[in-house]
Amino acid sequence: MIIMPTVVLIPALIWITLLLVGGGLVLIRARDVSHGLVALDMLAVLIISLLALLSYSRDEAHYFGAAVALALLSFVSTVATARYLGSGGPFG
Template sequence: MGEDFIFYIAAAWMTVLFCISVVLVISRRTPADRIQALDVLTLILIALLVLFSDSQSVPYYLDAALVLALLSFIATVAAARYYAGGKIF
């Protein structure tokens, strides 16, 4: 009961944080705030993937979490460069 209970509490908490992050992405006015909220959103999604991978003992979700982390980093850098100067490359 202990491990399952902790998993459900952590998954519920991450789901609440995910919903709050979605609201922040939609409600923020400046692009910098939206970029930051979207980065937090992907971080929470990565944490959910890792949590699910550990609870189900499926290592393939860790690969998906790693790919999502890399894509999130690239997207954040590209969005910040576009916001700062109008050019990505």
């Protein structure tokens, strides 16, 4: 097993955490629903990457399983919301 040096791991965790804060600010300032959807999708990707890094650093598969589950849930919800916004309503 190749061990990622902490010189890379710690700055990556800090950087992703800072990006989460920035993504939260973008979500708060979203002008309409489509901007909010993109911001939520970005936050989901950042949380997935954070979970993957935590899984690697702590050598536990539970975090990676949660990352995969969140990725699938995020994909399905993004597609469903985009279809809803594209059709103009729930029965369009």
